[in-house]
Amino acid sequence: MIKITVSASKEYDVVMERGALSGIPALMEEAGIIPGKKLCIVADETTNRLFGGESCDLWQALAGAGFDMYRYVFEGGEKSKTMNTITGLLNYLADNRFSRSDMLIALGGGIVGDVTGFAAASFLRGVDYIQIPTTLLAIVDSSVGGKTGVNLDAGKNLAGAFWQPSLVVFDPYVLDTLSYDAMLDGIAEAVKAGFIGDRAIIDEINALTSAADSDFLTEIAARAVEVKRIVVEEDERDTGSRQLLNFGHTLAHAIEKLSDYRISHGHAVAMGMVIVSSAADALEWSEEPCSDSIWTILTRFKFPLDYPYSARELTRAALADKKIRGNEITLVIPRIVGKCRLKTIPTDQLEGFISCGIQQLEQLKGKDI
Ligand SMILES: NC(=O)c1ccc[n+]([C@@H]2O[C@H](COP(=O)([O-])OP(=O)(O)OC[C@H]3O[C@@H](n4cnc5c(N)ncnc54)[C@H](O)[C@@H]3O)[C@@H](O)[C@H]2O)c1
Ligand SMILES: [Zn+2]
Structure with missing residues (x-):
């Protein structure tokens, strides 16, 4: 137990x-x-x-x-x-x-x-x-x-x-x-937990040979719950560090809404994380390259990774979110695999950021990692 x-x-x-x-x-x-x-x-x-x-x-x-x-x-x-x-x-x-x-x-x-x-x-x-x-x-x-x-x-x-x-x-x-698709949704949130608080989760997901190994997945889930426990105990009401749990989520919510909820939450989170980490790599906001690591997992498990929306559409949908106050938006940026930080940027820079992520991603797609 x-x-x-x-x-x-x-x-x-x-x-x-x-x-x-x-x-x-x-x-x-x-x-x-x-x-x-x-x-x-x-x-x-x-x-x-x-x-x-x-x-x-x-x-x-x-x-x-x-x-x-x-x-x-x-x-x-x-x-x-x-x-x-x-x-x-x-x-x-x-x-x-x-x-x-x-x-x-x-x-x-x-x-x-x-x-x-x-x-x-x-x-x-x-x-x-x-x-x-x-x-x-x-x-x-x-x-x-x-x-x-x-x-x-x-x-x-x-x-x-x-x-x-x-x-x-x-x-x-x-x-x-x-279903396999529902399993992927969970893997995406486990990748998120690994990125924000426990690099070992990423290593374990890389070692996972089958998405049907429920005992191994339970061990990964236990590690993810431990990451969440620490964050929730520190900031239960989401005014500070709990926002780290939103890695990939600003874009995920935009993707879900734009797709009229045909793209599931976990799949949208996967897309959100890979765009953000790609942009952070390209802009050198991360201390080590992080997008390769997410991309490797997503391609290995065959996540559908065609991005049906342009940077402009994603930006509009993200900024329509009523939770955004004033003319700034807080993003969760990976520093290294296992540690993220919050970074606030003016809303008028969001489209450039997303566009940079999408361009970098196109290069990753062409690369055989
Ligand atoms: N409150 C939070 O902190 C938090 C965190 C992450 C996500 N969420 C929310 O969670 C939701 C997504 O949850 P989800 O991915 O579990 O989706 P879900 O609840 O829709 O479940 C996915 C599908 O799997 C089916 N299903 C559930 N258990 C099954 C099982 N054991 N066997 C076969 N089918 C089963 C469901 O009927 C459903 O069709 C989103 O709305 C997201 O916003 C909330
Ligand atoms: Zn989520």
Whole structure:
């Protein structure tokens, strides 16, 4: 068993273990969560079918332990990460008379986690919830750290709350059904964690021979969670160093929005990181060349790396993000593999920066690394 304790506004364990889904009542008891209360499993249609049904280990274990079980299922996908889904879930909880001492369980990837966490933060001004990540991306990144939220028409993650879970439980067995593309999404966020805080993650990803090796991926995820733990404990509310976790994300959010969410978050992050690191190399803002290292991983795992948008389109979409204040934008720039820094530039220099990254990338594409 791997256990990492996060000490933020709430202290909680991230537990990774084969068989953890059927053993969850014991983990909950250890976290002080005792049977008798109502539990609402929140899932998308896929995660409900795979892991949430009444005959599944999770439901059996929780019902068997004496929890009063409910479920709320919504259609998966980024287009469901909206206030409408939150309203539906909140009404369901109210109709079923959930109280402040009852709980939610997020059973799914980052989308289910973000929606469930935000609903938990808002219902009766805050109820507890557990994260059960079922994608690599969710265990590597989104299930830890308490950032929750939904998209608005204006862009990604524009409404939300900081609301830490009470427990995070990951069973590597869930990865067995994950698509290759979804696995790539998780690898992209693991590369991000490696770049900002732990070079060994990059070495391990380079040593990974199969994207289906769930035990090895779990070890990588544990390292990524450790990077996140350090950053979240230092700056839970994202006013300083936590912004490092946004490496590649300013562009990723622009790419997701421009593609009308057809390009997934993790794939967009991969594109964002490679453009930023290429520009940083070309401008000599990095202390060692970093883009080769990302490019090697992305090509080895066959990430689709055609950039369908021009520097101008990406800049417009990035600057439309309502989170940007004034006429400056803060970028996350790799210093060396394993360390990044924040760099603020005037917004009118962003297009030149992106364009430089795209040009450098064209050279990388022609190079046999
Ligand atoms: N809150 C945070 O800190 C944070 C961090 C990173 C990303 N995110 C968010 O996470 C979201 C992306 O999460 P994601 O990549 O997990 O996407 P996702 O939740 O949409 O899951 C991807 C797909 O895989 C399916 N799926 C989930 N588990 C499965 C399994 N075990 N087997 C088979 N299919 C399975 C889902 O139904 C879905 O179709 C984005 O909205 C992103 O903004 C949030
Ligand atoms: Zn992300």
